[in-house]
Amino acid sequence: MPNAKLLLQYDGTDFHGWQIQAEARTVQGVLTDVLSRLEHRPVTVHGAGRTDRGVHAHGQVASVVLTREMSETEWQRALNANLPPDVRVMAVEFVPPDFHARYSAVSKTYRYTLCLGPVLSPFLYRYAHHFPFPLDLAAMREALEAIIGEHDFASFGTRERAGKTTVRRVYDARLWCEGDLLHLEITANGFLRYMVRTLMGTLCEIGRGRWRASDMERILRARDRREAGPTFPAKGLTLLRVRY
């Protein structure tokens, strides 16, 4: 009974997020259906990160225990032959039984993409948020320094259930340009819900000059969601990779 690690890509546009739901099309739901059909029994699929509705993945990881005698390559082919084209299994790897996509994860990297140009290409509108305004990148980069390290990110997330910590450790955060796209990439040991989207919204307030770079530290220390900027739309967000 091998434990399998699945490397997944999906276009989140037509999914109601990762997490399985009775009435909505979700990535975990679609995967669970196909795996259960191939295994002739109900299976449970664990995902590294619960991406929200409309969020994409370049490197989501799922784990599942499989019983059919097939090789890694045969599993990959069988899955891709049965999954819809907006989810793909990029690799299947048999891993030790204690591997768990969520609990074994050491860090995750998310990317948020803005299009700063005057026109948002019809080939990108599903994957980037249109923000055609001049931005002070130097100020945004200075502000970004403040989030590196271990902090309470309560100002940037939805409230967690009682007893759940809002402290996360950010290992790396950077802004980089590619043509008229601006990417924010953040690697952390975990993320609060809406954290990257609200960080991007806050950075853009600083980039437009409404707030100063130094306000980022004040907002962090406030631990109050009302202090931060807007939560940017889901479609600009992609789960890039998960490290174990």
Place this chain on the structure above:
Amino acid sequence: MPNAKLLLQYDGTDFHGWQIQAEARTVQGVLTDVLSRLEHRPVTVHGAGRTDRGVHAHGQVASVVLTREMSETEWQRALNANLPPDVRVMAVEFVPPDFHARYSAVSKTYRYTLCLGPVLSPFLYRYAHHFPFPLDLAAMREALEAIIGEHDFASFGTRERAGKTTVRRVYDARLWCEGDLLHLEITANGFLRYMVRTLMGTLCEIGRGRWRASDMERILRARDRREAGPTFPAKGLTLLRVRY
């Protein structure tokens, strides 16, 4: 009453092609609706090429006579504010009254894209045809030489109405790789319907070794659609640019 040249991009996935139809969503239909609303009168929009259902455009050109007093930039903004996100106006230019998007065109360039890798990315499945087979690119390139110049392309298109010529002049045709994508780019003074898709289907028969490079000339000379290879799916095809 300026005559305007519109440079357009669209994702063809959700359109029933360029040409206006009573019951279906088409690019010309959507553009005509928006322009007529902005002009407060029915307008006629001419397109350089009638792309088929599912075909994309990076550089389609349309022409239309406008009467409202607005600058080129104002027209571009007004159009993009009213068009759906899968069609964008990249530029508006006022041109001499004799300019006509279709009749003034000197050449058009189309691109056909294959994904040769084992897995077709969920971010590319709308824009590339998955063809995960080894291909002899040298043979395909040799075959491609045969179509350069003026030829009767009847073997590669649908039958034209009586009296319409199937002769076209190909100025340039090349195959190039980008990661596991293979692009075919062809520039000609015009194209028969399905011509690029059938050329790609025929080149792939040669690439897989079913036919030889030298068969291309024989197929051209036959002027018989039954001699050529399959017509590949619309989604891999993009109208790249139109020259005037």
